[in-house]
Amino acid sequence: MAKPPVLRITPPSRWWAIPFGELWAYRELLYFFVWRDIKIRYKQTAIGAAWAVLQPFLTMLVFSLFFGKLAHISSGGLPYPIFYYSALLPWMYFASALQNATNTIVENQRLVTKVYFPRLALPLSSVLSGLVDFGVSFLMFIAMMIYYGIRPSAAALWLPVFLLMAILTALGVGLWLAALNAIYRDVRYVLPFLVQFWMFASPVVYSSSLVPAKWRWLYGLNPMAGVIEGFRWSLTGHGDPPGRMFLASAGVVLAILLGGVGYFQKMETTVADVV
Amino acid sequence: MSEAVIHVEGLGKRYRVGERERYLALRDVLARAVTAPFRRNGQRRTRDYLWALRDVSFDVRQGEVVGLIGRNGAGKTTLLKILSRITRPTEGFAEIHGRVGSLLEVGTGFHPELTGRENVYLSGAILGMSRREIGQKYDAIVDFAGVERFIDTPLKHFSTGMQMRLAFAVAAHLEPEILLVDEVLAVGDLEFQKKCLGKMQEVSQSGRTIVFVSHQMNQIRRLCERVLWIDAGQIRQSGSTGEVIAAYESSQVGAAAESRGKCFLRWEVPGHGNVIRQLADEVVFRLELQLTEPVSKGHLGVNIVNGDSVLLIGWGFENVEIPAGRQELMVRVPFLPLRPGAYTLLCTLFNNGNNLNDGEAIEHWIAVPPLIVDTRPMTHAQDRWAGLLNIPAELQVPSTDTVRTSVAGS
Numbered sequence: 001m002a003k004p005p006v007l008r009i010t011p012p013s014r015w016w017a018i019p020f021g022e023l024w025a026y027r028e029l030l031y032f033f034v035w036r037d038i039k040i041r042y043k044q045t046a047i048g049a050a051w052a053v054l055q056p057f058l059t060m061l062v063f064s065l066f067f068g069k070l071a072h073i074s075s076g077g078l079p080y081p082i083f084y085y086s087a088l089l090p091w092m093y094f095a096s097a098l099q100n101a102t103n104t105i106v107e108n109q110r111l112v113t114k115v116y117f118p119r120l121a122l123p124l125s126s127v128l129s130g131l132v133d134f135g136v137s138f139l140m141f142i143a144m145m146i147y148y149g150i151r152p153s154a155a156a157l158w159l160p161v162f163l164l165m166a167i168l169t170a171l172g173v174g175l176w177l178a179a180l181n182a183i184y185r186d187v188r189y190v191l192p193f194l195v196q197f198w199m200f201a202s203p204v205v206y207s208s209s210l211v212p213a214k215w216r217w218l219y220g221l222n223p224m225a226g227v228i229e230g231f232r233w234s235l236t237g238h239g240d241p242p243g244r245m246f247l248a249s250a251g252v253v254l255a256i257l258l259g260g261v262g263y264f265q266k267m268e269t270t271v272a273d274v275v
Numbered sequence: 276m277s278e279a280v281i282h283v284e285g286l287g288k289r290y291r292v293g294e295r296e297r298y299l300a301l302r303d304v305l306a307r308a309v310t311a312p313f314r315r316n317g318q319r320r321t322r323d324y325l326w327a328l329r330d331v332s333f334d335v336r337q338g339e340v341v342g343l344i345g346r347n348g349a350g351k352t353t354l355l356k357i358l359s360r361i362t363r364p365t366e367g368f369a370e371i372h373g374r375v376g377s378l379l380e381v382g383t384g385f386h387p388e389l390t391g392r393e394n395v396y397l398s399g400a401i402l403g404m405s406r407r408e409i410g411q412k413y414d415a416i417v418d419f420a421g422v423e424r425f426i427d428t429p430l431k432h433f434s435t436g437m438q439m440r441l442a443f444a445v446a447a448h449l450e451p452e453i454l455l456v457d458e459v460l461a462v463g464d465l466e467f468q469k470k471c472l473g474k475m476q477e478v479s480q481s482g483r484t485i486v487f488v489s490h491q492m493n494q495i496r497r498l499c500e501r502v503l504w505i506d507a508g509q510i511r512q513s514g515s516t517g518e519v520i521a522a523y524e525s526s527q528v529g530a531a532a533e534s535r536g537k538c539f540l541r542w543e544v545p546g547h548g549n550v551i552r553q554l555a556d557e558v559v560f561r562l563e564l565q566l567t568e569p570v571s572k573g574h575l576g577v578n579i580v581n582g583d584s585v586l587l588i589g590w591g592f593e594n595v596e597i598p599a600g601r602q603e604l605m606v607r608v609p610f611l612p613l614r615p616g617a618y619t620l621l622c623t624l625f626n627n628g629n630n631l632n633d634g635e636a637i638e639h640w641i642a643v644p645p646l647i648v649d650t651r652p653m654t655h656a657q658d659r660w661a662g663l664l665n666i667p668a669e670l671q672v673p674s675t676d677t678v679r680t681s682v683a684g685s
Contacts, residue, residue, distance in 0.1 A: 032400040116360035
């Protein structure tokens with residue numbers, strides 16, 4: 001018989017590492033968390049999955065009417081519904097994933113104080129479960145593309161890259177906010193403003209061509225700028241292929257994510273005492 | 276075989292006062308930052324911290340069932356939380372050999388919107404079972420809980436009792452090598468509690484290691500071979516179950532409030548307070564009472580009840596005559612071979628008859644403090660085979676001329 005593994009419980013150290021091995025060992029729990037989030041979201045709402053379509057669709061209508069038809073913001077020749085919906089797809093995913101990830105530790109505080117599991121599984125699962133809504137609203141986009149007769153180019157193959165970046169951005173920022181929220185409940189009140197400001201700082205209602213070319217890389221420091229611009233480009237061909245702006249975004253995402261994991265793990269050692 | 280599966284050395288956990296069980300608002304932090312310069316240096320270092328656990332060392336061997344006892348806030352739960360990795364220690368370390376399952380709460384992870392079936396899977400996964408494992412045990416879990424008919428309805432439609440039963444059923448089918456349990460058997464009705472205790476005994480007999488926190492000494496007696504008594508964050512005593520529980524219970528007596536009855540004032544075993552220390556000698560209960568009117572043709576009942584509410588013995592005295600005023604009664608018992616533990620002394624006094632023939636009840640008094648029997652156990656070493664009495668026995672094998680006594684530990 002193999003000798004059972006020895007687990008050593010010690011005071012927290014200053015060092016941290018991304019616990020890939022442990023997350024892998026708990027992959028089934030991660031699956032169950034995702035499954036629970038999705039199931040509960042659709043059980044508690046009367047029209048269930050329809051929300052995933054209605055929210056971006058209605059927002060798209062409002063944007064098309066006010067920013068497009070009335071304010072005449074340039075869409076570079078794209079029909080306004082396509083122009084806005086292609087940006088709202090990643091944005092709505094990001095906003096809700098960020099919100100869920102931020103609240104996840106506080107909402108699961110009973111769990112956190114009663115059972116051990118890698119705490120990273122909580123924000124990770126809330127970011128992943130948002131993908132279902134994303135998928136549903138993406139179907140709507142396909143229908144719109146067919147309606148407007150827009151044929152996607154090979155650039156669409158880039159889509160998974162941008163989606164991954166959206167996921168990592170939501171996770172990275174979500175880790176920071178989830179950790180902060182566990183300690184300072186003020187985060188809950190700050191979050192709606194943050195999301196709102198962030199949307200206007202991202203090319204959702206306008207195209208990033210509005211930003212002078214030489215400042216584009218600076219604009220790219222907002223990782224969602226790279227993600228949204230990338231989505232629009234890969235789905236509709238509007239705008240530029242990934243360049244310096246995208247690289248800046250990717251670098252920032254990586255930094256936020258690594259910092260987030262570190263900060264989250266630092267919080268993790270004491271969270272059961274303070275939540 | 277019996278190597279240590281849990282090894283704890285110098286374990287300590289420090290909380291900042293006020294930090295425990297409470298989150299901060301940003302304004303507190305700002306306020307603290309603003310006032311910090313005005314505080315004298317070093318002042319906060321010692322005063323703002325509290326050691327919930329300090330310098331705790333012990334070993335638990337493979338297959339042992341160890342009880343943790345102590346008052347609320349003594350540090351038992353903190354210790355379990357460290358061992359189950361929910362919180363980290365401040366100093367010292369613990370080594371655990373084997374897969375740990377911890378049960379700090381019944382129904383961890385249950386969600387009211389999900390059905391019973393879905394909750395079984397979710398809760399099982401949270402407690403550390405794999406999906407396949409839950410699938411294999413699913414029928415046994417539902418059967419144990421006795422909720423087959425409702426299993427596909429949302430949990431919010433379950434009664435509290437049903438939820439508890441389902442939750443415990445999931446937990447009971449956890450099969451780690453080391454199980455950490457915190458006071459979870461106190462749920463559900465009596466019938467279900469018995470079922471749970473039975474399940475725990477089954478688990479312990481299958482050779483797995485259990486560390487078990489409870490305030491119910493009868494549960495500890497039934498399940499544990501060894502007990503750690505934790506007091507103010509430190510191990511005060513560790514040893515065999517009977518010994519440690521007796522010491523713990525004796526210490527509790529001083530803490531119990533002195534309560535007076537209407538006419539019974541106090542009681543004692545003269546010279547020994549409320550403790551019986553000899554097994555075979557005469558025991559005297561001295562009852563003090565204050566009567567506003569005399570008792571004639573009265574009835575005095577004296578009963579001894581154990582922690583499981585079993586009446587062990589009762590004496591009734593008829594045609595009792597007691598004058599009014601401050602009086603004392605002596606109840607003499609030639610020998611009282613009770614098992615070590617805490618007992619309730621129940622005294623009843625009737626005037627003009629007894630409880631059956633229209634006697635006038637003067638008082639039913641639950642004597643305070645409780646009666647503590649602190650004698651050496653002479654019966655079976657395993658609590659559940661020891662029974663209610665404590666009488667020594669001797670085994671002779673004439674052909675080999677050997678003698679064995681029943682005294683535990685000899």
